[in-house]
Amino acid sequence: MLIDNHGRRVNYLRLAVTDRCNLRCFYCMPEHGNEWLQRKELMTYEEMLQICSVLVKMGVDKVRITGGEPFVRKGMMRFLSDLTKLPGLEQVSITTNGVLTAPLVPELKKIGIHSVNLSLDTLDRNRFFAITRRDVLPDVMHTLEALLQHELPVKLNTVVMDGKNVQDIKPLVELTKELPVSVRFIEEMPFNGSGDHNTHLPWDHFRILEAIREDFPGIQKVPDPANSTAYHYRIPGHKGNVGIIAAYTRSFCGSCNRLRLTPQGVLKTCLYGDGVLNVRDLMRAGTGEAVLQQTLTKAIGSREKDGWEAEKNAAAISSLSASMATIGG
Template sequence: MLIDKHGRKINYLRLAVTDRCNLRCFYCMPEEGLDWLGRKELMTYEEMLHICSVMVKMGIEKIRITGGEPFVRKEFMSFLTKLSKLQGLQELTITTNGVLTAPFVPELKKLGVKSVNLSLDTLDRNRFFAITRRDELPKVLETMEALLHHDIEVKLNAVVMEGKNTDDILPLVELTKDLPVSVRFIEEMPFNGEGNHYTSLTWDHVQILNTIKDKYPDIQKVPDAPFSTSYNYQVPGHKGNVGVIAAYTRSFCGTCNRIRLTPLGVLKTCLYGDGVMNVKDLMRAGAGETALQAALMDAIGKKEINGWEAERNSLERSSLNASMATIGG
């Protein structure tokens, strides 16, 4: 069992399979992109499968595949097929921007993927282009329709950005009237490859929720799932629901059950902290399963209580200027 020093059971891994992405969302990376990792720097699929197998044996029950954009990495579906067969893995989910995803939805269903997080910051095509620097909204909507058609749970992730898409909050909430989707509004974080855009965060979770309540005063709080990162609500009569994620305010950190592996193989026990070790380097140096387990238990045993503590303890202050593509979305 993976237990941190605060007695929390760690059973959720977010695995980034690549830092590359086919969009250029301004809140994630500069317009020119990033200095992409070389192929030899990335964990191979075989290394990913091995470390995931070790972690599942130690109590990891859920794995979310992230990027970058997972579907831009070659042979991704082959890797996903093998990963889905890990004995003991109870839940396999994906976060994607949806541009390349639609053709693979039937196969995702066959693999047992029950939930997909789809990045969708706006329903307006012009604003989508302004935010992502790519004209790909129709493909994202096609992916959403395909996922719903195949009865895969859809969570729409919208990063709320002052002066960019606050006019989209209510249209996105309106989607939940007729569609069984969960629309989650996320506070903007500083991980954009450039540093934060603002000296303070105007559109925090309170402001987002108040904006929704002005239009839907009868919106009701619904129970949050264990370890939920979102505060969840539902408008009476709507098929879907609404969540607000205090990603910058970090008010949900106390129940954290998550760890991350970056494309480089760096283990992060907190999004706001430093990488605590490199499992890729350990594997390439010949570490066996017992050594990997010992290293993982030691690192996770030191996990901070929340993101504020992790940030205070961070030695690499520049990590807050990193991109989510290199950390793992």
């Protein structure tokens, strides 16, 4: 097992396969997009399989594929198929915006994808366009329908933004009455890639819960799974459930079991911290598996205690102006 310097088991990798995205959500990147990485800067699929294989041997048993938007990268389905076959890897999950995903759902089910997180900040087409700068809500809803039809576990990820989509909290919760989905409301984070987004967080997890309780007074707290980033709730009579993620408040750091790899192979031991090493460069330099494991073990053995400490340590080197697409959502 991988154990960090705070006694926490690390068994979950969030792997960003691309920084590119077909949406332009204002809380994630500038309207004109980012300066995209060149192909040679990205880890190849072979490199990603190699580092995943190494980490699985070290104790990682869950991998989540993120981006950018994973399905804008060509060859993704073959990579996912190969990844699910790694011995010892128990779960492969995906986070997607759903724009291109609907036709792929049957194959995702076939190759054994464990679950899908679908980004959905509103059910209103006009608000969707205002948030994402793209008029593609019907495509996202088709993906949701396909996921439910093929009985793939699905979580809907909603970033709660003051003045943008708070009126969507109620209708999104109402989805859980008839649909077996988990709707997860997420505190807004300051990663929009422009450096001018000052998150003063008027909607923290307490206020989100308060707003839900106003319309659903019977909402009940239920036990949270180990290492969960969300507070979990159920509403009697509803098929689905509700989660609230304190992504900016960072109240879950004490049980963090996650690592992140950016599209260019930078290992981050905390979302709010700087990268600690570049595994792509190590692999391209011919570093053997034994040395790679030693290097990874050393990095994981020097993790910050929590996101606040990581942010403080990173402040002298970088600012919280990175795009979530370049970090790995």
